[in-house]
């Protein structure tokens with residue numbers, strides 16, 4: 001493998017790629033054991049060190065303890081999930097209804113990561129043309145936390161089958177604060193080797209080589225060796 005003086009050590013690089021490949025969305029395997037506060041603090045620091053447009057840092061973190069709030073969010077999920085199920089017919093609908101898509105009550109920690117769309121004032125450097133860059137930045141904070149959690153042996157599940165307006169009301173968010181990610185966190189009985197949706201036959205990972213283009217959409221890359229390198233690394237990478 002090609003490295004330079006700025007590269008991490010072999011073990012560090014392996015650890016990073018392991019977190020990326022073995023991170024899972026968890027909803028069925030939560031254990032009730034509490035997450036020690038110092039671990040939770042490390043996860044929050046990881047999230048807070050995400051990149052953000054204009055260094056806007058638009059995120060806030062709501063650590064949800066109240067059983068009443070959790071129950072309200074779970075009820076919201078049930079309503080929205082029933083609506084979502086109407087998108088499918090026949091066996092696909094039955095398969096959808098069998099999927100476990102949240103762990104709101106079973107997980108020891110519920111965390112909502114929000115985006116304050118007004119943080120940094122009316123003009124934020126780098127956000128002049130693409131207003132949604134604040135939301136993109138917040139998603140990167142979520143991903144940082146998700147990867148750090150995997151390294152800590154903590155599972156994370158993202159629940160998005162929720163009406164955003166009603167969720168904002170339950171959490172009493174100010175008008176300009178958007179609830180980007182409602183997350184369930186906890187130690188797990190196991191991390192699945194592959195995405196749950198793949199294991200359940202819902203959808204498979206697409207071959208990366210099918211997603212590779214050259215200068216313009218559909219054009220082959222200038223270096224055909226890149227496709228071969230991708231195919232080789234795909235074959236060698238961690239499960240899925």
Ligand SMILES: Cc1cc2c(cc1C)N(C[C@H](O)[C@H](O)[C@H](O)COP(=O)(O)O)c1[nH]c(=O)[nH]c(=O)c1N2
Pocket residue numbers: 023024025026027100101102158159160161194195196197
């Ligand atoms: C923005 C967003 C929103 C959701 C998700 C992910 C993301 C990125 N995912 C998890 C999703 O299904 C999962 O990431 C993929 O199936 C791939 O699996 P792994 O994350 O690799 O385990 C997810 N899963 C679920 O069971 N209920 C949900 O509401 C959501 N919502």
